[in-house]
Amino acid sequence: MFADYFVTGCRTKKGFSVILVPKSDNVETKRIKTSYSTAAATTYIQFDNVKVPVDHLLGQEDNGFIVIMSNFNHERWAMACSVIRWMRTVTEECMKWANQRIVFGKPLNQQPVIRQKLAKMISLTEACQAQLEIITYQMCNMTYAQQSKLLGGPIGLLKSYATRCAHDVADDAVNIFGGRGLTQSGMGTVAEQFHRTYKFDAILGGTEEILADLGVRQAMKLMPKAML
Incomplete structure (x- = not known):
């Protein structure tokens, strides 16, 4: 709920990559209630036509599993x-x-x-x-x-x-x-x-x-x- 960036795993051309998605109007967050605490900020995140800069790739493209x-x-x-x-x-x-x-x-x-x-x-x-x-x-x-x-x-x-x-x-x-x-x-x-x-x-x-x-x-x- 309170994040400015979202570490996100996604499918790419030849595999799986991890990217850093900045908060924007195209990123919608909704709080998910849990039995623990709202301070954990457990959240449902929805991306709607979000574009991410090329340099926001974490690790190597298609090798995101290693990053995780x-x-x-x-x-x-x-x-x-x-x-x-x-x-x-x-x-x-x-x-x-x-x-x-x-x-x-x-x-x-x-x-x-x-x-x-x-x-x-x-x-x-x-x-x-x-x-x-x-x-x-x-x-x-x-x-x-x-x-x-x-x-x-x-x-x-x-x-x-x-x-x-x-x-x-x-x-x-x-x-x-x-x-x-x-x-x-x-x-x-x-x-x-x-x-x-x-x-x-x-x-x-x-x-x-x-x-x-x-x-x-x-x-x-x-x-x-x-x-x-």
């Missing part, structure tokens, strides 16, 4: 960072709530079923964090060419696994908070917001199924052709 793919690793890594940070925050909120919430005269954390949920949330969060730190180290020490060749699959698997873990953490968090987990104010605010919005990370940048398949296909691609 070059951004995916860092985008998916950043989304994994975000969702894992959220998982840690939500887990912390659940631990504080379970410690102070009194049920039948006892703190909620005296219930074995609640401690099991917390144990699961902690384990999933720490597993994702460890995988994230390993990949982050590799990103900081590999060349860009090495990252492009070797890290697409692992980063895809990280994001796929992290968002699947987020699903379980969000679900357990709302159950721990009970009715408070459905409110957008008070102590249940964080759990409610995460449960409502974690799915964005599971969809944007590539869905869980697509990224899991990418990780396996890349791993298989690098295997020897024959095993004795």
